[in-house]
Amino acid sequence: MTPPVENLDRIAAELRGEVIGLSHRAKTPHLGSSLSCLDLLAVLYWEFLRIDPEKPGAPDRDRFILSKGHAAPALYAALGRRGFFSPQLLADYAKDGAALAEQPAPDCAPGVEWATGSLGHGLSVGIGMALAARIQKRSYRTVVLLSDGECNEGSVWEAAMFGAAQKLGSLTVLVDYNKWQATGRSEEVMALAPLRDKWEAFGWESYEVDGHDLAEIRAALACAELPDRTKPLAIVAHTVKGRGVSFMEDDNNWHYRIPNAEELAAARKELGLE
Amino acid sequence: MRNAFADEITKLAQEREDIVLLSGDIGNRLFDKFKEVAPGRFFNCGVAEANMVGVAAGMAASGLRPVCYTIASFLTYRVIEQIRLDLGYHHQRVILVGTGAGLSYASLGSTHHSVEDMGMLRLIPGLAVLAPGDEMELRPALRAALDYPGPVYIRIGKKGEPVVHEHEPRVAIGKATRLREGKDAWILALGNTLPLAMDAAEKLAGTGVHCGVASMGSLKPLDTELLAELFASSKVVATVEEHSVLGGLGTAVSEWVAVNRVSAKADLVTFGTPDEFLHATTHQPSAREWAGLTSHNIAKQLASALA
Numbered sequence: 001m002t003p004p005v006e007n008l009d010r011i012a013a014e015l016r017g018e019v020i021g022l023s024h025r026a027k028t029p030h031l032g033s034s035l036s037c038l039d040l041l042a043v044l045y046w047e048f049l050r051i052d053p054e055k056p057g058a059p060d061r062d063r064f065i066l067s068k069g070h071a072a073p074a075l076y077a078a079l080g081r082r083g084f085f086s087p088q089l090l091a092d093y094a095k096d097g098a099a100l101a102e103q104p105a106p107d108c109a110p111g112v113e114w115a116t117g118s119l120g121h122g123l124s125v126g127i128g129m130a131l132a133a134r135i136q137k138r139s140y141r142t143v144v145l146l147s148d149g150e151c152n153e154g155s156v157w158e159a160a161m162f163g164a165a166q167k168l169g170s171l172t173v174l175v176d177y178n179k180w181q182a183t184g185r186s187e188e189v190m191a192l193a194p195l196r197d198k199w200e201a202f203g204w205e206s207y208e209v210d211g212h213d214l215a216e217i218r219a220a221l222a223c224a225e226l227p228d229r230t231k232p233l234a235i236v237a238h239t240v241k242g243r244g245v246s247f248m249e250d251d252n253n254w255h256y257r258i259p260n261a262e263e264l265a266a267a268r269k270e271l272g273l274e
Numbered sequence: 275m276r277n278a279f280a281d282e283i284t285k286l287a288q289e290r291e292d293i294v295l296l297s298g299d300i301g302n303r304l305f306d307k308f309k310e311v312a313p314g315r316f317f318n319c320g321v322a323e324a325n326m327v328g329v330a331a332g333m334a335a336s337g338l339r340p341v342c343y344t345i346a347s348f349l350t351y352r353v354i355e356q357i358r359l360d361l362g363y364h365h366q367r368v369i370l371v372g373t374g375a376g377l378s379y380a381s382l383g384s385t386h387h388s389v390e391d392m393g394m395l396r397l398i399p400g401l402a403v404l405a406p407g408d409e410m411e412l413r414p415a416l417r418a419a420l421d422y423p424g425p426v427y428i429r430i431g432k433k434g435e436p437v438v439h440e441h442e443p444r445v446a447i448g449k450a451t452r453l454r455e456g457k458d459a460w461i462l463a464l465g466n467t468l469p470l471a472m473d474a475a476e477k478l479a480g481t482g483v484h485c486g487v488a489s490m491g492s493l494k495p496l497d498t499e500l501l502a503e504l505f506a507s508s509k510v511v512a513t514v515e516e517h518s519v520l521g522g523l524g525t526a527v528s529e530w531v532a533v534n535r536v537s538a539k540a541d542l543v544t545f546g547t548p549d550e551f552l553h554a555t556t557h558q559p560s561a562r563e564w565a566g567l568t569s570h571n572i573a574k575q576l577a578s579a580l581a
Contacts, residue, residue: 106363113335114335118355121359124327125329127328127329128335128340131317131329131332131333132336132338135294135338136336155328158320159329162325
């Protein structure tokens with residue numbers, strides 16, 4: 001990891017402003033889900049991932065898969081800010097014919113590693129990439145971000161068992177544990193808790209962090225850099241859906257609601273962007 | 275056929291370092307040689323087929339050429355979304371090899387029958403759907419699949435099927451293989467029904483009917499050039515498959531005939547499994563009888579269509 005970026009909290013606030021603006025302009029949903037994982041993306045894209053916006057296809061680049069594809073605006077905002085593509089791509093987000101759709105398409109833009117949107121695919125694909133690194137003797141790491149609702153999918157747990165069996169120390173999973181899925185509490189729809197224990201039981205080295213505390217996220221990700229790892233790493237990040245805007249926080253209506261002009265302005269003000 | 279697959283993929287893995295073999299916890303000892311010649315490139319992915327195909331997609335995206343192997347019914351039905359999105363939508367060069375084609379595992383019941391797989395997979399854009407007629411045809415089909423610029427499904431039999439080809443034929447994806455020429459009728463055989471088609475043609479020859487046989491080793495893309503020729507030049511064309519009459523070769527040819535009805539003069543007769551589950555205890559020969567997939571029935575129906 002690179003040394004902590006001093007103003008990363010400010011960058012995260014600006015990314016939140018970008019994401020809310022994208023939702024407002026393009027009238028696209030899933031805002032709460034984008035806001036809950038933004039601090040995780042900030043640490044990944046500014047400090048953890050070994051990536052070069054100038055060489056988005058470099059064979060040794062770290063791989064990141066946003067398996068919860070409905071948070072694509074958060075990924076786009078991070079990639080855009082890191083210089084993977086021109087601001088025009090973000091400006092055209094979700095318009096007819098645009099490169100960046102509501103959920104990412106294959107090869108839609110530099111830096112987007114996989115098209116997601118149907119939950120439960122990303123971890124298997126990430127394991128394939130991590131195994132390819134082993135076979136091809138490459139040093140890249142693979143990181144997959146899952147949602148808690150996504151952990152309903154049986155394929156996630158097939159992948160979890162396989163990743164542990166393969167002793168994939170180069171693989172890290174982050175779970176954006178915002179306690180909501182589309183239509184209910186993720187604790188109630190399925191018996192998700194205790195989520196960290198589940199990963200532990202599946203053979204993963206696992207930690208729980210406050211998913212909005214940059215220092216805690218850094219500390220957990222630092223474990224991925226220890227040498228001779230023989231277990232994949234699972235970081236269960238406790239997050240708040242809609243984080244950063246008081247009237248969106250933990251209100252699941254913002255899974256589908258679109259902010260109007262007043263709400264956009266109020267949100268930007270709260271984020272200290274006005 | 276599966277032994278020929280194991281042998282051929284092992285040979286190819288010796289030549290190419292990018293080949294990786296993933297198995298869904300089957301093929302005990304079948305791949306011992308592969309593991310020996312390609313250490314670190316064999317993965318038993320367990321009884322978790324959806325994960326296996328997703329893993330293969332990630333490997334392909336990283337420049338490897340993964341081949342996934344398990345029983346056809348398990349490789350396709352539950353994995354259809356991974357096949358559609360991670361392979362089809364992403365256009366990843368993964369080869370899926372489903373063993374126990376059609377009614378090969380008849381005695382194990384409908385859980386093990388793969389008679390809807392070809393129809394399902396034929397719907398996925400960019401995915402080639404192959405069914406070689408015997409082990410001689412399987413080897414070049416596997417090599418052609420490795421050269422194909424997209425995902426490929428190859429449906430193969432089990433072990434001990436009759437070998438029809440005398441020599442290894444030339445196989446190209448999108449092309450049928452002609453085994454026997456005919457003037458009056460043609461039988462288009464899909465995969466492991468090729469021996470039945472050859473027997474039926476032989477029976478018809480005994481009654482003075484000139485019946486040709488082609489192995490439709492490539493269901494998709496379909497050899498429409500051959501269809502155009504046969505439907506213009508013969509009186510009856512039959513399709514034979516260990517697959518439902520819905521969705522497979524019979525359907526694909528029917529669709530072609532419907533669109534090309536002006537030039538398609540010959541009558542079409544389709545043979546396949548009926549649109550129902552097989553509940554009786556059977557073995558492959560008795561299951562084939564249930565479906566009318568016998569050389570006797572095929573010859574009889576063709577003779578009456580010609581009469």
